[in-house]
Amino acid sequence: MTSRTFHMPNRIDAVDPMVLALKGQLEGILADETMFRFDICLSEALANLVVHAKTDNENAQIEVTLDFTESIVKAEVSDPDGAQAFDIRDNATELSNVDEMAESGRGLGLILECADAVDYGMVRNRNRLSMTFLQRT
Amino acid sequence: MINTTKHDHDIVAVRPGAERLTAFNAKTFKDEVVALIDDGVTSLLIDFKDVTFLDSSGLGALAGILKKIGHRGDLVICGLNSDITQMFRICRMDRVFKIYRDVPTALQTMSEAT
Secondary structure, X not given: OEEEEEEEEOOHHHHHHHHHHHHHHHOOOOOHHHHHHHHHXXXXXXXXXXXXXXXXXXXXXXXXXXXXXXXXXXEEEEOOOOOOOOOHHHHOOOHHHOOOOOOOOOHHHHHHHHOOEEEEEEXXXXXXXXXEEEOOO | OOEEEEEHHHEEEEEOOOOEEOXXXXXXXXXXXXXXXXXXOOEEEEEOOOOOEEOXXXXXXXXXXXXXXXXXXXXXXXXXXXXXXXXHHHOOHHHOOEEEOOHHHHHHHHHHHO
């Protein structure tokens, strides 16, 4: 198992560079289909966190930890210090229930649809979203 | 951010001008395309040939553009790679948009409809 930890500013312009850096760690390891699901989930999770996890500390960082082998990837996203707890499993709308013409409301459902497992809870005094991806060969 | 090309039959082709259409730039993209509609464009072709990734915000922007153009015009999409095609399928948006393989195919179909 290989582990890597990354930090990103709590800003929307930091999301895409962070996701690309994370994907870079998994290049040549994940199949295209798994990489696609990873890209979707990390993009949605980080953007949701930046938009909704407001904190008093503008400099609070978002921490992302990757643990991976050739068959499984676990991405753990820790909320910035001071953010309110937000369990996406309690707030997601099933994609089949989203109005086709809606301009928002698909992100959390996409995470639940694309990740093989999703967990959320307090770890070492910080709220953490955990997403697991299995290689489907 | 968008690039536009005018074709016969007053069809305007739009390229988003970014490899990733996401929460960072989706609103800018939508606002710029809506400005085209406000300026009188009624036949829009959005070409995703150079776009590698689209998130829910990008899809939401497209839904907003479709609502804006409404019954007054035509909105067609082309050039989707396999990941973006899959994104449309997962979100059931492949049932909402007219999607073609590439610009020539889309232009031909749009021209025949006018």
